[in-house]
Amino acid sequence: FIQMLRDAKKRDVLQLLRKAPEEMLPFVVEAAVAAQSVASLTAISDFLDFGKQPKSLLEKFLYAAAFSPRPSVELLHLVLAKLNGKHLTPDIWETGIVAVGSLVGKLCQQKLCGLQQEVERGVETILVGLRGAKEESEVALYLLALGNAMVPETIPTLLDHAEEGSTTITAAAISALQRFPAQHISSKVKRAMRRIFHEKRKSYEKTCRLAAAEILLDNEPSPMDVINILLAANELDTETATFLLRKVQSSLH
Numbered sequence: 001f002i003q004m005l006r007d008a009k010k011r012d013v014l015q016l017l018r019k020a021p022e023e024m025l026p027f028v029v030e031a032a033v034a035a036q037s038v039a040s041l042t043a044i045s046d047f048l049d050f051g052k053q054p055k056s057l058l059e060k061f062l063y064a065a066a067f068s069p070r071p072s073v074e075l076l077h078l079v080l081a082k083l084n085g086k087h088l089t090p091d092i093w094e095t096g097i098v099a100v101g102s103l104v105g106k107l108c109q110q111k112l113c114g115l116q117q118e119v120e121r122g123v124e125t126i127l128v129g130l131r132g133a134k135e136e137s138e139v140a141l142y143l144l145a146l147g148n149a150m151v152p153e154t155i156p157t158l159l160d161h162a163e164e165g166s167t168t169i170t171a172a173a174i175s176a177l178q179r180f181p182a183q184h185i186s187s188k189v190k191r192a193m194r195r196i197f198h199e200k201r202k203s204y205e206k207t208c209r210l211a212a213a214e215i216l217l218d219n220e221p222s223p224m225d226v227i228n229i230l231l232a233a234n235e236l237d238t239e240t241a242t243f244l245l246r247k248v249q250s251s252l253h
Contacts, residue, residue, distance in 0.1 A: 005031055005040050006040070010043050013039055017032070017043060018047065025057060026060040029048075029064065036071070041072075048082065050092065051086065059092065062092070062095045062096050065079050067102070068103070071107060073107065073116050073118050073119070079099055079103060080118065080125060083097075083100070083125070097145045098141070098148060100122045101144070101147070102148045104122040104148070105149045108149070108151060123153075127154070130143070130157070139165070143175075147172075147177075148179075155180070158176050159173070163192055163201065167204070170205070170208045171208050174196070174215070177189065177215060178215060190215075190219070194225070196209060197209045197232065213229050217250075217251045218251070221251055229244055233245060
């Protein structure tokens with residue numbers, strides 16, 4: 001069916017979307033996203049009205065885009081266009097932002113970061129939203145999207161939120177940093193994780209400290225990091241200390 005859509009003209013895909021029975025429509029939308037031909041994406045663009053379509057169908061489109069294994073720049077362009085300047089429900093906006101992060105991340109894996117204007121626009125959309133976010137949950141959402149995107153240039157932003165944010169924001173920022181490959185876990189990142197784990201500037205919730213320790217132990221830990229984490233474990237509860245000991249043993253192994 002996807003292959004058929006790849007070979008179809010725009011008017012045929014659009015007609016199929018318009019005439020599909022209601023219970024089949026989500027399947028057709030998902031297949032049209034998977035096809036990723038210019039015709040299928042243009043047809044979806046014409047068909048989907050984010051101001052009128054049922055929420056479930058819009059979510060199906062955004063999830064299909066987010067989980068696309070090898071998305072095109074055109075698919076990112078379509079998602080950004082549908083999010084731009086629309087009065088969307090919070091749920092749809094949140095799903096859309098997470099989808100943008102996922103698409104940016106996969107396009108960067110295809111070595112398209114810095115080469116495609118749409119990829120830069122996707123990152124900027126997330127960063128602008130983050131700067132304007134007021135609620136904790138909103139900030140955490142944009143940090144999640146940055147974690148999906150895995151763009152190295154956003155690491156300083158993630159570090160700021162990891163060290164200075166509330167428990168929810170710190171946890172989201174560290175979780176985003178955990179997604180980056182080892183080559184991007186620089187000495188600056190490690191210094192920040194040490195400050196969080198050893199609580200050099202302020203107190204942090206236990207799960208945040210453990211996540212910071214995981215980054216240190218999972219990315220070529222120095223002997224001093226291992227020693228200091230083991231020493232700190234003596235002051236923690238048994239369950240937490242056991243977890244850290246197993247992480248250290250796993251790293252050494």
